[in-house]
Amino acid sequence: MILVTRLNGSVFALNPDLVERADCTPDTVITLVDGTKYVIAESVPEFIDSVRHYRASLIAQASNLEAAPPAADLTDDELSRPAGNVLPLHRKDR
Secondary structure, rough: OOOEEEEEOOOOEHHHHHHHEEEEEEOOOEEEEOOEEEEEEEOOOHHHHHHHHHHHHHHHHHHEEEEEHHHHHHHHHHHHHOOOOOOOOOOOOO
C-alpha cells in the first residue's frame, strides 16, 4: 500500500496494484480497475514515483527472504513430515 493525500489533506492508503491510470486534469485523478476514482494532492510524477518505490521495496524484501533448504539437505524424517500447517492431499479413487 502507498499513502496518498486527498485535496482536503486527509491521508489514505491505496493499493497500487489496482490502479488502471493516473490523469492530470489539472488535479491528479487516480482511476482503479473497478472504475473508482480518487482525486489526490500528489502530482502524477510523484504518484508514479511512489508506486515505483513500493514495487522496488517488494522486490528487495523478496530477495532478502531465506530460501528453503534443498530437498537433498533434508533428512528422511524431515521429508516425510508435513511442513508447518500444510495438510497432505490424498487422491480420490474413482
